Amino acid sequence: MAINMKGKSVLSIHDLTIEEVEQIFDVARTLKLERIVGKLVNPILAGKTLAMIFEKPSTRTRLSFDIAMHELGGHPIYLSSNDLQLARGESIADTAKVLSRYVHGIMARVFQHQKLVDLARYGSVPVVNGLSDLLHPCQVLADLFTIREKFGSFCGRKLVYMGDGANNMANSLIEGCAKVGMDCVICTPKGDLPDKGVWENALQDAELTGATIEVSHDPIEAVQNSDVIYSDVWASMGQEAEHAERVKRMMPYQVTPKLMEVSGGAIFMHCLPAHRGEEVVDEVVDAPYSIVFDEAENRLHVQKAVLALVL
Ligand code: CP
Ligand code: NVA
Numbered sequence: 001m002a003i004n005m006k007g008k009s010v011l012s013i014h015d016l017t018i019e020e021v022e023q024i025f026d027v028a029r030t031l032k033l034e035r036i037v038g039k040l041v042n043p044i045l046a047g048k049t050l051a052m053i054f055e056k057p058s059t060r061t062r063l064s065f066d067i068a069m070h071e072l073g074g075h076p077i078y079l080s081s082n083d084l085q086l087a088r089g090e091s092i093a094d095t096a097k098v099l100s101r102y103v104h105g106i107m108a109r110v111f112q113h114q115k116l117v118d119l120a121r122y123g124s125v126p127v128v129n130g131l132s133d134l135l136h137p138c139q140v141l142a143d144l145f146t147i148r149e150k151f152g153s154f155c156g157r158k159l160v161y162m163g164d165g166a167n168n169m170a171n172s173l174i175e176g177c178a179k180v181g182m183d184c185v186i187c188t189p190k191g192d193l194p195d196k197g198v199w200e201n202a203l204q205d206a207e208l209t210g211a212t213i214e215v216s217h218d219p220i221e222a223v224q225n226s227d228v229i230y231s232d233v234w235a236s237m238g239q240e241a242e243h244a245e246r247v248k249r250m251m252p253y254q255v256t257p258k259l260m261e262v263s264g265g266a267i268f269m270h271c272l273p274a275h276r277g278e279e280v281v282d283e284v285v286d287a288p289y290s291i292v293f294d295e296a297e298n299r300l301h302v303q304k305a306v307l308a309l310v311l
Contacts, residue, residue: 005309009120009127011113013137013175014201018209021179025145027305028298035071035301043073044308050074051099052130053108055081056237060272061130061138064299065107068307077103081110096123105311111238126310128303133238134195136168138306139271140176142298146291147182147228149298150267154182159228160263162187162219162253163279164246169232169271171198174213178202181209187222188215189249219253223263230269231255231279247278255280260289267291 003023010016016024034042050069054062062078069076081087086095092115099106100123108116108127113134120127129137144154151157154177161173165188174194177184178201186194193215206213216222223229234250235243260266268280268290276282285292 008310011116011129012135013179024305028301031304032301045072045074048074048104048311050076051103051106053079055110060299068304092118093122100124135172137172140172142302144176145302146295146298154180157227158183160185160222160226161230164234166192167236171195174202178205178211181211183212185214185216185222226263226266229266233275255284257283
């Protein structure tokens with residue numbers, strides 16, 4: 001039976017039940033198939049409007065949400081936070097209340113995760129996290145959908161995330177793997193650990209699904225018998241000033257053809273944008289085992305499902 005998700009905010013994967021995640025994947029699969037056979041518009045969201053607030057740049061998130069709304073018969077509005085009165089001191093609470101009088105949903109990309117929490121708290125329409133410093137749930141929902149397309153199931157599979165273990169991608173991958181029951185290793189320098197609260201929430205889910213969630217500091221050991229090697233930039237948006245120092249610290253975690261070979265047949269994934277020559281080299285991103293562009297495409301299908309279900 002369909003689960004009613006109308007009005008639900010999607011700020012983290014931990015907040016979704018496994019049944020809700022499965023439902024998102026089911027709807028995404030249907031919408032993807034429809035698009036493949038040429039049905040470009042399915043007006044599930046006719047008459048509905050999505051406000052898309054961006055405090056940071058974006059290629060994939062902006063385009064995929066914009067196109068998702070168009071193909072579902074709705075209307076997206078791009079709002080750079082610099083152009084809103086937020087930039088001149090209007091509060092998040094007042095902004096959320098005003099937007100809720102106009103639009104049916106808000107998607108936001110922000111620095112502080114708390115801003116998303118406040119948008120959802122003070123507004124009366126669902127809020128979707130388009131990336132915060134803490135989490136990037138839409139990316140990881142699309143990643144999990146892609147992994148299942150490739151492998152058929154999550155059970156007994158192992159994902160190794162290499163690099164910055166303290167960033168939004170590491171945090172959301174931990175949440176996502178724990179939720180669906182896939183083993184996850186965060187392979188990272190000693191000081192770059194995932195968020196404590198995220199880790200504790202993920203352990204709760206992992207207990208239910210049987211997933212193991214671990215930290216390693218040894219790339220060769222971590223990737224043994226893995227199915228997915230995942231990478232992300234070493235300096236996330238907002239950390240540009242630390243770039244040189246972070247590259248130095250994280251270089252031992254670069255994904256190379258040799259590391260892929262040690263894994264014994266893993267596929268390579270990356271949320272993109274990739275900084276080729278830093279966290280991963282060209283030969284890996286462009287190899288047949290790399291599915292980075294399938295992931296990018298699936299952002300569209302999975303976010304369409306999220307919007308269709310919550311708006
Ligand atoms: N992966 C991702 O969120 O890409 P953008 O920053 O281009 O949106
Ligand atoms: N960790 C990266 C993800 C980009 C999609 C960042 O926040 O910049």
